[in-house]
Amino acid sequence: MKISDELNLLLRLMGPVYREPAMPPVGEVEWESFIRLADRNKVLYYAVTRLLDNASAELDTAARTRLEGIRKHEEGQFLKLRKTMEALKTVLKDEPFLVSKTHRVFPYATHDADVIVRNLKVAGELFVKGGFTRVPMANPVPLWYPREKGLLEIEVYTQIMPNPMVFVDDAFPWGGSRETEIEGVKVMLPGIEAEILTFLAEMGFRLFEILLGDMVHLFTLADKADWQRIEFQVRKYGWHRVFRYQLSVLNGFHREIYGVPGPLEAIVPAVSRRKMIFPSATPCPQAAAALAGKGASNLIKMPAYLSVRLKKYPRLHRLYVDMFMKTLTPFVMKYLYH
Secondary structure: OOOOHHHHHHHHHOHHHOOOOOOOOOOOOOHHHHHHHHHHOOOHHHHHHHHHHHOHHHOOHHHHHHHHHHHHHHHHHHHHHHHHHHHHHHHHOOOOEEEEOOOOOOOOOOOEEEEEEOOHHHHHHHHHHOOOOOOOOOOOOOEEEOOOOOOOEEEEEOOOOOOOOOOOOOOHHHOOOEEEEEOOEEEEEOOHHHHHHHHHHHHHHOOOEEOHHHHHHHHHHHHHOOHHHHHHHHHHOOOHHHHHHHHHHHHHHHHHHHOOOOHHHHOOOOOOOOOOOOOEEOOHHHHHHHHHHOOHHHHHHHHHHHHHHHHHOHHHHHHHHHHHHHHOOHHHHHHHHO
């Protein structure tokens, strides 16, 4: 198994979150490559903090200074996160809401907040009364609110994804909902089963890639879930094949990284192999089949898939996005990327 030194180090730093990887010794790390890798996989703050807290003496001055700057910047996001959670409780008052995709089993410096509500109209009225402004868009499913001073951007919807495609019952996220604290603010999270399906639906139909941070988070949740409830939903909404494929890929990564079968093999015993590269992009045939399986009209999202594949080439990716922003209508852009 060939693996970059940067990914090797990142996997080792993530060890305490789930389990230690079965990896060879780490060689020479190129720090800017490591930073980009950690950032793209949504584990930048955690990885940098672990390095500075446990291996600061082994870092050269330039690397240590760079990492300290990143940690300081990311810590600013936690203050915004706390203020955003407080604002949600103040604005929504007695209207129930669930915080989705914003909490991890490791310290996670998110740059936006996702919220599930029961009544989109009522929630929208409360946000307007609270001084928030809706971002104009044609897609009626989600509501977007721009960053107020000191707050994260907030996205509000009624399903597990802000998407015309439906993946679970509307009531499903509320079943088994859990109370937790995010930066000292008590909020409710979706049930574990809904949280798992949120990440799997994102991987298969929106992000078109597996992020290391999301994968490790899923591994920690696997043994706590009622998988019969999960499978009932994916069969009901016609994405069982995608679900099984994704679990088989996660099984393959688990064996490669940890040297043992993973907890998801009890659900889907199949194992699919991919190159040890993260984020791990879904192959084009599988992405197209997943979208078509939810209706042929969803193939309009394939340009979003190409955008994902171009992310490892930043200049080309920016050019591609700029071209589409200039040529596609706002409606299509919102539909493609959400």
